[in-house]
Amino acid sequence: MAKKKNRAPTTALANAGPNDDIGEETRRRLYEVQVIIREAEQRAFDLFLQNLVKGTSHLSLGQEAIAAGFAVAMRPSDLSFCTYRGHAHTLARGVPIEKVLGELMQRDNGLMRGKGGSMHLTSVEHGVMGSYAIIGAHLPIACGAALRAQYKGADDVSVCFFGDGTTNIGAFHEALNFAAVWKLPVVFVCENNLYMEYTPIGEVTAVAHPAADRASAYGLERIVIDGNDADAVYRVAQTAFARARAGEGPSLIECLTYRHSGHSRADPAKYRPEGELERWKERDPIKIYRERLIQFGFEETAIAAIEANVRRMVEDATATCKAAAPPAVEILFSDVYADGGWAWRN
Amino acid sequence: MAELTYRDAVTRAIAQEMSRDPDVIFFGEDVAKPGGVFKTTVGLYEQFGPRRVRDTPISEQAILGAAMGAAMTGLKPIAEIMFSDFFAVCFDYIANEFPKSRYMSNGQLKCPLVVRTANGAGSRFGAQHSQSVENWAMMIPGLKVVAPSTPRDVIGLMAAAVRDPDPVIFFEHKSLYATKGEVPDGEIVDTLGSAKIVRPGKDATILALALMVPRALDAATRLKREHDIDCEVIDVRSLVPLDTRAILGSVARTHRVFTVEENPRLCGWGAEIVSIIADEAFYDLDGPPVRITTPHIPLPAADTLEDLVLPTPDRIVETVRRSLSA
Ligand SMILES: Cc1ncc(C[n+]2csc(CCOP(=O)(O)OP(=O)(O)O)c2C)c(N)n1
Ligand SMILES: [Mg+2]
Numbered sequence: 008m009a010k011k012k013n014r015a016p017t018t019a020l021a022n023a024g025p026n027d028d029i030g031e032e033t034r035r036r037l038y039e040v041q042v043i044i045r046e047a048e049q050r051a052f053d054l055f056l057q058n059l060v061k062g063t064s065h066l067s068l069g070q071e072a073i074a075a076g077f078a079v080a081m082r083p084s085d086l087s088f089c090t091y092r093g094h095a096h097t098l099a100r101g102v103p104i105e106k107v108l109g110e111l112m113q114r115d116n117g118l119m120r121g122k123g124g125s126m127h128l129t130s131v132e133h134g135v136m137g138s139y140a141i142i143g144a145h146l147p148i149a150c151g152a153a154l155r156a157q158y159k160g161a162d163d164v165s166v167c168f169f170g171d172g173t174t175n176i177g178a179f180h181e182a183l184n185f186a187a188v189w190k191l192p193v194v195f196v197c198e199n200n201l202y203m204e205y206t207p208i209g210e211v212t213a214v215a216h217p218a219a220d221r222a223s224a225y226g227l228e229r230i231v232i233d234g235n236d237a238d239a240v241y242r243v244a245q246t247a248f249a250r251a252r253a254g255e256g257p258s259l260i261e262c263l264t265y266r267h268s269g270h271s272r273a274d275p276a277k278y279r280p281e282g283e284l285e286r287w288k289e290r291d292p293i294k295i296y297r298e299r300l301i302q303f304g305f306e307e308t309a310i311a312a313i314e315a316n317v318r319r320m321v322e323d324a325t326a327t328c329k330a331a332a333p334p335a336v337e338i339l340f341s342d343v344y345a346d347g348g349w350a351w352r353n
Numbered sequence: 354m355a356e357l358t359y360r361d362a363v364t365r366a367i368a369q370e371m372s373r374d375p376d377v378i379f380f381g382e383d384v385a386k387p388g389g390v391f392k393t394t395v396g397l398y399e400q401f402g403p404r405r406v407r408d409t410p411i412s413e414q415a416i417l418g419a420a421m422g423a424a425m426t427g428l429k430p431i432a433e434i435m436f437s438d439f440f441a442v443c444f445d446y447i448a449n450e451f452p453k454s455r456y457m458s459n460g461q462l463k464c465p466l467v468v469r470t471a472n473g474a475g476s477r478f479g480a481q482h483s484q485s486v487e488n489w490a491m492m493i494p495g496l497k498v499v500a501p502s503t504p505r506d507v508i509g510l511m512a513a514a515v516r517d518p519d520p521v522i523f524f525e526h527k528s529l530y531a532t533k534g535e536v537p538d539g540e541i542v543d544t545l546g547s548a549k550i551v552r553p554g555k556d557a558t559i560l561a562l563a564l565m566v567p568r569a570l571d572a573a574t575r576l577k578r579e580h581d582i583d584c585e586v587i588d589v590r591s592l593v594p595l596d597t598r599a600i601l602g603s604v605a606r607t608h609r610v611f612t613v614e615e616n617p618r619l620c621g622w623g624a625e626i627v628s629i630i631a632d633e634a635f636y637d638l639d640g641p642p643v644r645i646t647t648p649h650i651p652l653p654a655a656d657t658l659e660d661l662v663l664p665t666p667d668r669i670v671e672t673v674r675r676s677l678s679a
Contacts, residue, residue, distance in 0.1 A: 086426070119459040129458040136425060137454060137462060141445050147418020148450070154419055155426040158378065158404060165422070178445075181412035185419065188410065342460035343495055345518035351494070352595040352629075353546060 029238055033079060034303060037237040038296050039313050040075035044095045045293055046321045047104050051094065051111050055272050059329070060111045064125040067095035069235075069267035072292035073198050074099040076240025077166055080248060084163040086136045088149040091126035092198075093138035096168055100133040105324035114331035121334035122342075136165075143169070143178030146195065150182050153191035153257075164251040165193045166244075172203025174217040183225040183259065192251035194244070195259045198234060200266045205278050218261035227259050234262025235292040238299065264292075354537055360530040362504035363393040363469075366511035367431060369540060371401050374429060377515060380407040381416060381433025390435055391471055391530055413439050417446035417468065421520075424466040425454070429515060437472040437486045437524060444489075451520035452495025467514045467521045472500065473564055473615055474647075474663055475528030479654035485615035485647075487562065488622050490522040491592040497545055498592040500524040502566035504534040506590060509543025517545055526563040546594030550603065554585035557609035557673060560600060560626060562589045565613040565664060572669035580674050592622050600626060601634050608639040611673055613664050618649040640679070645672050 029037075048068050054060040067074060070092075078087070078099030089096040094107055102118065110117030111125045118130055126140040136152060139145035149167035156163050173179055174197060186193050197218035201208055214220035219231045232239045240262060247258035265287035269276040276284075300310055343349035357365065371377045379397060381389075385408040388395030398406040409416050413434060420432035434440060440447055447468070454462040474483040490498045497519050501507045507525070514521035551566065552573050561569035566588045573584040585603050589596070604610050610630055612623030627642045645664045653659055 119457060119461070122459045123457040127457045129461050131458070131461045136422075137458065139450075141449050143414075144418065144445055144450055147412075147415045147446075148422040148425070150415060151419035151422020151424070151430075152426045153422070155423045155428050158423075158428065178414045178418065181410070181415035182418065184410055185412055185415040189407075338459065342455050344497075345455065345463065345465070347460070349494070351593050352597045 029241060031303070033241070034300060035313065036079050037075050037241060038300055038310070039317065040079060040099050041071040041237060041293050041296060042314055042317045043104065043320070044071040044074055044098050046317050047098055047107060048094060050321050050325060051108065052268065052272070054108070054112065054325070060125070060272070061113050062124050064094070064111055064272045065092040065270065066268045067092055067266065069287065069291065070198055070200060070264045071095060072237040072240050072296065073168070073196065073234045073262045073264060076237045077168075077196060077244045080241050080244035081134070081166065082163065083134065084161070085248070086134050086149075086152050086163060086165045088136055088145040088152070088165065088167040089128065089138040090145070090169055091138060091140040092170065093128050093168070094125070097128040097130060097135050097138070100130070100135050102130045102133050102135060103324070104320055105327045106130070108324050109328045109331055112328050112331070113333065114328055115334045116328060116331040120338055122338060143173050143176035145169070146178055146182035147185065149193050150186050150191055153186065153193035154189065156192050157189070162252045163192070164248050166196060167193060168196045168198060170203065171197060171199040171201065171208040171217045173197070174221060175203075175212060183221070183227070183257070186257040187225040187227060190254065190256035192254070193257045194247045194251060195257060197259070197261045198264055199261050200264050202266075202270065204270050205274065216261055218259055222259045225259070227257065230259065231261045231263065234264035235290050235295060237292060237296050354535055356533050357504045357536045358530065359504045359507055359525070359532050359534070360391065360393050362507035362536060363511070363525060364395060364397060366508040367394065367397055368400060369508065370512055370515040371397070371405060374515075376427065377429045377431065378405045378407070378423065379431045379433070380409050382409055382411055382435050384408060384433050389433070391527060393525070393530065394433075413443035414446065417443045418450070420466045420468070421446060421450055421464060424464050425462055429465050431467045431469060431515065434468060434470040436482050437470040438481050438484050440470070440486055440489060447490060447496070447522065448493055452493050456495060463518060464520045465518045467511070467523050469523040469525060471527040472524040473526040473528055474652055474659060475564065477654055477656050477659055480651035483652045483659070487524050487592055488616045488620055491622055491625070492620070495520070496593060497521040498524070499545060499590060500526070500563040500592070501590065502526070502529065502563050502588050504532075505536045505541065506543065508536065508541040510545065510590065512540070512542040513545045516542070521545070524563065528564050532567070546591050546596055548590055548596035548599040549588045550585060550599070551588045552584065552586040554583040554607065556583045556607060557585070557611060557677060558603040558607045559584050559586045559611045559613060559669070559673070560589055560623065561586060561613040562592070562622065563615070565615055568664060568666050569613050569669060571666040572673070575666065575670050576673055579670070582673060582677055584673065595626070597629055601630065604630055604634045605637045608637055609677065610638070610642045611669070611676070612642070612644045613669055614644065614646045615663060616646060618646045621646050640676065643672060643676050645669055
């Protein structure tokens with residue numbers, strides 16, 4: 008991809024004709040991925056209400072466009088590093104729904120057979136190099152994966168997703184500086200959903216844009232985009248990936264978005280001002296993108312077929328997971344060490 | 354055979370592994386062009402170049418996180434944390450990330466890396482640059498933990514650590530850097546998880562690690578000469594995996610056991626070993642196991658004070674003698 012001078016539109020507008028830079032097949036995929044995330048997350052919530060999803064879970068309802076836009080712009084060799092709010096990014100890379108739901112339901116058919124749980128979804132074969140639940144931990148780790156790419160002359164990009172609250176922890180700043188100094192092919196994606204857990208991000212951050220307003224400290228461009236517009240996300244991802252592959256170093260992208268549900272499954276989100284959720288629901292990324300498809304000439308029946316197909320996938324996955332056994336007890340002691348076992352003594 | 358310092362053994366060990374495997378890279382603060390604050394890595398930058406030997410910012414989390422990301426995706430990084438006390442600012446990687454990624458991912462993720470660090474007292478640096486923190490690493494499932502006491506073991510255990518598929522925390526003792534020892538020519542590769550009987554004896558077993566090994570040996574010589582007590586000294590070398598067979602075997606022969614630990618008293622490595630002995634070799638014992646440790650206080654800076662708190666040959670001699678004659 009050509010290196011554009013003006014690489015990141017502050018707000019990208021999807022206003023071109025049907026043969027614009029994104030194209031029909033990619034748009035179909037962007038929509039489908041968003042619907043997969045929406046339906047699977049909604050299902051995870053329903054299963055939680057039935058006490059079938061145990062432990063905790065952090066949904067990305069309302070934030071689907073970010074996961075879809077980045078994942079669709081990635082090559083299979085690119086690597087994703089996610090947080091505990093990582094179901095969306097895992098699904099977006101093509102991990103089967105039943106593997107994700109199975110892990111949330113702590114069954115033997117789960118991605119990690121119940122050993123990791125909802126906060127640690129990992130699927131190396133899909134490039135999902137882990138979901139990390141200690142705030143900020145994975146930014147340096149993504150730097151290391153990018154260092155390997157640089158060292159080996161590989162052209163894959165490491166993409167690291169995190170929240171607005173994460174910009175206030177030391178590891179964020181260490182990683183940004185490290186990546187900038189070593190010009191690593193890593194893309195840092197801040198999903199600014201306005202809250203760090205229960206506290207509005209503005210109350211605890213010295214700048215208005217928690218990621219973008221820090222970019223200049225690391226010699227990086229200030230990038231803020233509409234994170235509820237999958238086209239805008241896809242475009243900014245392409246630009247950042249091209250830059251990384253060309254050896255021009257890291258990017259930091261702040262995507263404005265909003266989560267429709269609470270922080271985690273236990274959170275009723277009472278701290279939100281009245282009307283805020285409703286206003287953001289008008290900017291629901293799925294609604295926006297459905298209209299976009301119509302605008303670009305997609306038939307209503309074709310869109311409905313995508314949706315029906317996803318719903319069927321989620322139904323099938325749910326049935327599979329409900330029928331799945333709990334994890335085999337033998338795995339309790341496996342894979343502590345590389346020899347497959349847990350022996351710490353002879 | 355050549356005589357080498359412990360310090361130069363570190364350099365030779367890293368060079369040995371970097372020459373052998375192009376996936377081994379090395380980074381840390383002031384390690385490349387400056388050659389390390391303890392001069393343990395002088396010449397590596399010149400030998401292997403700026404791609405493989407790199408100076409980092411003062412970012413301990415970035416150093417360890419980057420090592421992990423590189424290890425997960427195919428490299429074999431050696432990362433230096435200048436002083437082991439600084440583990441406290443990057444402990445997330447040591448406690449939560451390196452050791453748990455393989456397990457949590459059900460075997461999908463790997464983490465073959467080495468963190469090397471300058472550990473231990475004797476340099477009069479005070480409470481935040483002198484600690485022995487090998488017990489901080491020993492308590493975490495998923496890590497391997499080694500602490501060599503001789504130049505030869507530095508090379509052999511470093512080679513084993515770099516070639517090991519698991520995360521290894523490699524504790525170098527800063528008071529040993531200037532010590533010398535015979536080192537054979539050519540490649541040296543040891544195995545993790547093997548203790549070494551460095552002095553055979555029949556009356557008591559003394560278990561020691563790192564700087565405490567030469568002190569235990571010194572004490573054993575004097576115990577024999579001055580009190581006719583014949584001690585077996587075991588260099589534990591590797592806390593994880595732990596060579597319990599060597600330890601229990603020795604206790605079965607001598608019937609008495611002493612640990613010499615630089616850790617502060619509570620939860621030092623000897624406590625775990627003594628509990629294993631109590632569980633599994635209680636009826637081999639002719640007397641209580643005795644731990645000789647640093648008292649449970651922060652380390653003072655002044656030489657006269659620091660010398661009072663670390664186990665010394667005098668204290669070991671006195672403790673063993675009194676305990677055996679009781
Ligand atoms: C080091 C650390 N501190 C605190 C927490 C508890 N915690 C979990 S999620 C979270 C909020 C993070 O907010 P943000 O980065 O905006 O991500 P979001 O959950 O909004 O996606 C907090 C404080 C943690 N997991 N790790
Ligand atoms: Mg947030």
